[in-house]
Amino acid sequence: MxxxxxxxxxxxxxxxxxxxxxxxxxxxxxxxxxxxxxxxxxxxxxxxxxxxxxxxxxxxxxxIPAQLEGVRPRDGLSVSVSATLHMRAAPDSWHAFLRPGKRVKVGDDIRFQRLDADDLVATVTEKRETGDVTLRFQFSGAALDTAIATVGRVPLPPYIASKRDEDSRDxxxxxxxxxxxxxxxxxxxxxxxxxxxxxxxxxxxxxxxxxxxxxxxxxxxxxxxxxxxxxxxxxxxxxxxxxxxxxxxxxxxxxxxxxxxxxxxxxxxxxxxxxxxxxxxxxxxxxxxxxxxxxxxxxxxxxxxxxxxxxxxxxxxxxxxxxxxxxxxxxxxxxxxxxxxxxxxxxxxxxxxxx
The missing domain is CATH 3.40.1780.10 (QueA-like)
Incomplete structure (x- = not known):
């Protein structure tokens, strides 16, 4: 139709x-x-x-708080990257949409800062035909869940996020x-x-x-x-x-x-x-x-x-x-x-x- x-x-x-x-x-x-x-x-x-x-x-x-903000360091420069996790691929991996996504390469690391511990780091292991990527983290299972909960935010739908910021009520x-x-x-x-x-x-x-x-x-x-x-x-x-x-x-x-x-x-x-x-x-x-x-x-x-x-x-x-x-x-x-x-x-x- x-x-x-x-x-x-x-x-x-x-x-x-x-x-x-x-x-x-x-x-x-x-x-x-x-x-x-x-x-x-x-x-x-x-x-x-x-x-x-x-x-x-x-x-x-x-x-889960699946909206993550990080940086992609490469060749002495760091570029801000926003990641929206959307489906778990393995105990240590998630499929995610990245912004900007085209400039990210397989093998790149993305660092998501945690204030009370070492950074959460994900490696881009695949760029998929569906427009998303696969991220493999240094943690797995429950440990990864805890790390994501520490650095992540509630991923409000775009038609809300474009009009106001996420807050504690959400x-x-x-x-x-x-x-x-x-x-x-x-x-x-x-x-x-x-x-x-x-x-x-x-x-x-x-x-x-x-x-x-x-x-x-x-x-x-x-x-x-x-x-x-x-x-x-x-x-x-x-x-x-x-x-x-x-x-x-x-x-x-x-x-x-x-x-x-x-x-x-x-x-x-x-x-x-x-x-x-x-x-x-x-x-x-x-x-x-x-x-x-x-x-x-x-x-x-x-x-x-x-x-x-x-x-x-x-x-x-x-x-x-x-x-x-x-x-x-x-x-x-x-x-x-x-x-x-x-x-x-x-x-x-x-x-x-x-x-």
């Missing part, structure tokens, strides 16, 4: 720079099934649209309350709306909660540069669906409950792990699933998600879920009604269109 079909104009004032307070006070645009009129609601009303026996599926990845705001498994460089933002108050309301209605892990990478913010979706190369992300979670979600479907994905990251992982008959299998590994209109969903019935960027793979995904014309109308409604967009913005609740 033509990528320009997924374009739209978003005024700057619709881009959220801070989350709603409290988190569950964010607005939620509900797109009912069957072409019924849109409903303007709040996230706290989510239980009203679910039934006992439905299951919410959350991504429990935890954002250390809390840009993390779900159930974040557990370290490894993401971007938050699964649909989950940022959940609070203990909302969890209690969901529990009271008999709605199940299950967790999968997909370590969201910086590639989620990369623009689609191709003119046609067939020419776009999707980024990889590492995920896990345990055998226990797969069994429990299969049991939900078997008794007629609905699978409600909290966020596109959970959805991409669930759809990667499901077979053609809609049975969920245990999964561990990388997925580069690219969902565009025409895709037949195998397991997810409903999707709770924030509002996405124009011409992004995520807007393509929600257009596949509900239909392109429906999502174009929904986004126009959201913009006209002053909904807040992107990572810290408001939410939507989508029902899958008939396939």
């Amino acid at each position: 033509r990528v320009d079909l997924f374009d739209f104009h978003l005024p700057d004032e619709n881009i959220a720079l801070r989350p709603a307070e409290p988190r569950d006070a964010a607005r939620m645009l509900v797109l009912p099934p069957g072409g019924a009129p849109f409903i303007d609601e709040a996230v706290l009303s989510l239980p009203d649209f679910l039934q006992a026996g439905d299951a919410l599926v959350f991504n429990d990845t935890r954002v 250390l809390i705001d840009y993390q779900t309350i159930y974040a557990k498994e370290k490894g993401a460089v971007a938050a699964p933002t649909a989950g940022l709306h959940f609070t203990e108050r909302l969890f209690n309301a969901l529990d009271g209605k008999g709605i199940e909660r299950h967790f999968v892990t997909l370590h969201v990478g910086a590639g989620t913010f990369l623009p689609v540069k191709a003119d046609d979706t067939r020419d776009h190369v999707m980024h990889h992300e590492i995920g896990t669906v345990s055998a226990e979670t797969a069994d429990r979600l299969n049991a939900v479907r078997a008794r007629g409950g609905r699978i409600v994905s909290v966020g596109t990251t959970s959805l991409r992982l669930l759809e990667s792990a499901a077979d053609e008959k809609g049975k969920l299998r245990p999964w561990q590994g990388a997925t580069d699933i690219f969902i565009t209109p025409g895709y037949r969903f195998k397991i997810v019935d409903m999707l709770m998600t924030n509002f996405h960027l124009p011409k992004s793979t995520l807007f393509m995904l929600v257009s596949a879920f509900c239909g392109l014309e429906t999502m174009q109308a929904a986004y126009k409604h959201a913009i006209d009604k002053g909904y807040r967009f992107y990572s810290y913005g408001d939410s939507s609740l989508l029902f899958r269109k008939d396939q």
